[in-house]
Amino acid sequence: MFAGCNGVRNFLRGTLSGINRHYTTMQTATLQEAALEERCILVDDQDRPLGEASKRDCHRVTQDGSIPLHRAFSVFLFNREGDLLLQKRSANKVTFPSHYTNTCCSHPLAEIPGETEESNVLGIRRAAQRRLAYELGIPVDEVAPSDFTYLTRIHYHDIGDGYWGEHEIDYILFLQKEHVTLDPNADEVSELRWVSREHMPEFLKILDCPLTPWFRLILTHKLPFWWENLQHLKDLQDHVHIQRF
16 A cells, blocks of 8 residues: 555656646746847848847747847857867756857847947947856956957847747957857856867767757858958858848
């Protein structure tokens, strides 16, 4: 009898534990939930501003698989030796949790006036400075907007898990610094790795988690050439065309 009761208890305990785990994975952390109300900049396929919408609405996949097109940026931070800083996104992230990606990825926000500035992509640069501070703890006085090299824009669409996805015109920003202070925000980042160009293939082979779709595309189509020409980026800039992947 007692064995039977223990069996029932163990069954219920296992069932409840499974429900709790499922419930937990369906929730977003408080800070991530708040971030879903940030206002992204909607654009057409030529990157012309159309208005704004919440981050939530800009990443929800509709029944027909579409997602509103909006502006974003991806930062690639290199040290003096030319190693690239990669991050593993926190398990709390709404889109692509626990994926490895480039140094920092986010959006300029419509509610921050300085981040809507179009001239010399100053708004994008300011947003990148803000997010490096928020995600990686890099003090704003260590990275100025003028430090970023804007290379080009990339248009991509990925439906992710079918509920949360991405559809962005992504501004590619390169940055090389001799020293930065790193104090990552655990709600955003779970790991950081400096990886050299020579060791990137080996690193990818031993990686036990997926890559974000934008990083995978950039890594496949553009990053090796850009990385090889890190000291000549001005010659590689294309501010006219939008790369379509």
